[in-house]
Amino acid sequence: MTYCVAMCLADGLVFVSDSRTNAGVDHIATFRKLYTFGVEGERMIVLQCAGNLATSQSVISLLRQRLHGEGPHLYNVPSLFDAARLVGQTLREVVEHDAAPSMAAGVDMGCSFLLGGQIAGEPPALYNLYPQGNFIAATPDTPYFQIGESKYGKPILDRALRHDTDLEHALRCALISFDSTIRSNLSVGMPLDLLVYARDSLKIPAGFRVEEGDPYYEGVRAQWCGSLQRLLLELPCAPGSYLS
Template sequence: MLRYRCSRGKMTYCLGILTTSGLVMAADSRTNAGVDYISTYQKLFDFSVPGERVIVICTAGNLSITQEVLTLIRRDLKAQLEHSLNTLPNMYEVARYVGHKLRQVSESHRSWLAKDNIDYQCTFLVGGQIRGEEPYLYLIYSQGNFLQATPETPFLQIGETKYGKPILDRTLRFDTPVDAAAKYALLSLDSTMKSNISVGPPLDLILYRTDSFEICHRAEFVLGDPFLAKVRQFWEASLRRVFEEMPEIEWNRSQPCPTSSMVLPTAKIPVAE
């Protein structure tokens, strides 16, 4: 059972959105090994120093790998090392630091996990702002390399991404107000939960406003949360209303359809003698 659970890669859904007015980070908390083994683990972590820097990390993939990476990051902070999340001068160096830790841990376990066909792949989202620069958002792979959110691609996803992507593709832009971006993030998570049992509450949501250097907006939505249920009901009702108002399809038929007045030939049924 444990081997199967560790080998699964898409056991969560995490999302980061970067806009001109701020940053949104969101994640579910579910991990499972089938319908008979479901548990929850935190996937969103805040390493901010209020007034100086805001750094938020989301994790997806092999749980043992991601937990070890976070442990190493916390040890560096506790030991007050020269290079840690509290001392790095910019978000690019933060992304390189997290990527190095992830590659280090992945390499140390890769051969042993591969022997048992256990998937060691992990991905991280790292977003935030350090005083003296603008906010940034990065997606970091197991190999330690990463890519950056841009005005043309203002959101990044990890984990079970396909169900929550269409709503973001159709609605989200770089100049979207950050408060609206938080709603899109919540709808993206809810759409994923609706379609995939491996993603589920509690949901963690963080909203950060550019140049505030402090996270003042946090939300956690547990199973059965009345607000989350209200959002889902409102969204589904709105979708049904929009579909009802859509123009009718203009069918182009090359041949006339048979009408009820036309007599169609009937098959002869053999009668047993």
């Protein structure tokens, strides 16, 4: 499995991906699931993927291969909406190419993408692409998307994230969402790849890989876990009727 979160906020975009892939529990490996495309000062595009790794890698390879060709590609599409359509179309192309022999073997070739970024002249945007290649856009009402193993880490996002949350605070919220998921589900694992994009900067951030044992992340994990246990103790005692 996989877990990826992306947020489209007033101040910019936040992306966090885990890096575990597994085919069964006895074939576990580390693969990056966060890819960047961009032209400094003109466009910044991030893709995150979940699902069949062969499919998602082929999609990324085709997108890269075509970057300097004649047709539409991620460096020449006029809008982020067109970028999402291009990725969706590429996904369909890969699945159609690979599906025929595999579907017979009952293998799910599908994968999902989150596509976020900004192209000069537009505000930042974030799209959630389904395995069918169609997609929805984030809005101020629903400023985040998740793909992969999303349920464990959803409550903290629903409780704490809003469109006007600042980027650094949103990143902490995402890290807690990942910690909750990693503790409860073996198929999501370290390291984490993260990337924070400030609105209108039109720079491709370097991003950061949070490795196992990273002092900041470990400190946040420990503080959060200890604080939650304290908060539970601080809640008022249940009334007698609850315990009768």
